[in-house]
Amino acid sequence: MNNIMTILKHNLKTTLKGWFWLILVLPIGVNLFVNIISDRVDKSVEDSGKYFNVGIYTKDKSEIVEKLLPKDKFKTRLIKASEKDLRGSLDNGDISVGVIIDSEDIYKDIKANKEDSIKVISQSKGNNKDYVLGILNTRIMQANSLGDNKEEYLKAYESYEKNKYKIDYEGSEMQKIMPYTTMFGLFTMAFLFIGGRCLVPLLKEREAKIDKRILVSKISKPQYLLGHILGCYILLVLQSVILVATFYILNPSLNISLGWMIILSLALSFMGIAIALTILSVSNNSSMYYTLLSILITPMCLLSGGFVPMALMPEVIQNISLVFPLTWINSAYTKILFNGDSLSIGLDLLAAISISLVLIIMYLVIENRKGNKLSC
Structure with a gap:
């Protein structure tokens, strides 16, 4: 346990160096930006x-x-x-x-x-x-x-x-929450890049062969990997919790389940780790890692319903996006904003966690095939 905590602290210290204010300010800045947009939307709604x-x-x-x-x-x-x-x-x-x-x-x-x-x-x-x-x-x-x-x-x-025939529709409600879905889309895109940044210490140590020297000591490979992963997860949870806290402070009138938002934060952080590990597993060096991070995260965020509602996308795109864990995270978030059915929200989050777990298993399998077999 002490070995894991040592690597965890090392990961946190390395990642936060030069990135602390970005990690802290990003969720607050995104919320403030969306509230400005929301005020303008409210004014336009007044015109209609x-x-x-x-x-x-x-x-x-x-x-x-x-x-x-x-x-x-x-x-x-x-x-x-x-x-x-x-x-x-x-x-x-x-x-x-x-x-x-x-x-x-x-x-x-x-x-x-x-x-x-x-x-x-x-x-x-x-x-x-x-x-x-x-x-x-x-x-x-x-x-x-x-x-x-x-x-x-x-x-x-x-x-x-x-x-007269009366039609019940969610147009006004959808217009009301659109700024918040856009906010979440912007946040998740930056969030996933930061998640990728959190694993850079692991990548750099691998490139510099420092990991081999560390593993010669009393620290085992599982402890080494777990320390880095937990350090990254803690930072992502911290950032998502700041987002939720700022969201509630700036929007006290919104009646949204705090419990579901916290669970969503934990699932989002787990997904961020899974995606970063998957990209890490197929990257031979830092340049390749950063390139793949950009190539994969940007289209995934655009096609998973964070910016454009899934219903407006072609059916082929909708079907492809189902393999993205972020699609299910965005779906759960939208249902939380609408105070949707708890079972439906839970199933969406379960789907996101399940896909993320598959990605982590893929990472372990690929690492194994590279000859980096885990030993206690």
């Missing part, structure tokens, strides 16, 4: 849904106005007493869009196709105005098609609202 205030000045006091601009389509719908009051609220930023209904009987004017009865004004550079115009156009078409008079229209409208 029920997240902004709209003001209305109308001469028509009937319930037709409610049908044209329903309250549930906006964050707040404010009725103004005059056009001057409406424009003042717009100038002050109290509302994003103003609607002027310059008609005492807007239903009659709609049926008569009278122009300039409704005006939409906005000072925003976003899509708020287009959103309001879209709602108005839809409601005007309904007014023209649902009945021949106001009473028939109101009756048909109530029937339509009561019986």
Whole structure:
């Protein structure tokens, strides 16, 4: 055990030399970067849904106005007493869009196709105005098609609202978590490169034949390898735990299972070790190791759902990506964000760990074939 701890400390000391701040700052920096993106996404969402205030000045006091601009389509719908009051609220930023209904009987004017009865004004550079115009156009078409008079229209409208087909979709939720999936994709790419960096001491000692001198001492080959691997694993776990901690600190409103995030961190770290060992096993020198690290990690991260949802990829790519442990890690992470079924999350993580274990076994087999047989 003492021998393992000696190699472990050696690995940590060698790896952290010059890399400590990167290992510490990377997860924090990625989280901060994503929160900036998320804030911008939230602002763009405000331009396309029920997240902004709209003001209305109308001469028509009937319930037709409610049908044209329903309250549930906006964050707040404010009725103004005059056009001057409406424009003042717009100038002050109290509302994003103003609607002027310059008609005492807007239903009659709609049926008569009278122009300039409704005006939409906005000072925003976003899509708020287009959103309001879209709602108005839809409601005007309904007014023209649902009945021949106001009473028939109101009756048909109530029937339509009561019986219309409602679609449940995850579009808004997906838009909400997209910055966090992108964050995780960026993090895992850098994380895997750092995981590869953690095993460089083992590679350099092998190149310089230092490992043979070490093995002549009381340290056995399994103890030597285990010390390096555990040192690397500790650094990766530390980095992933910092990511999770920063994630929770910066996003306190997100209701996500801490337990699953910790398990995900452990599985991700195990996967990082497995991939680095696999690349190490087929590398003859440092140059080859770094080259393979770049060639293999980059496409794997791009094709495993960290940046582009798997559903948007060709079926062939989806099938190929199933052999990547990172694909299952990303799948589990997305389900955790959605508060998905625990069994499904557990199976994804089990798949990632199983594939990683196969990779580690491949490393041991290849090392064996090279003549580096383990001896206690």
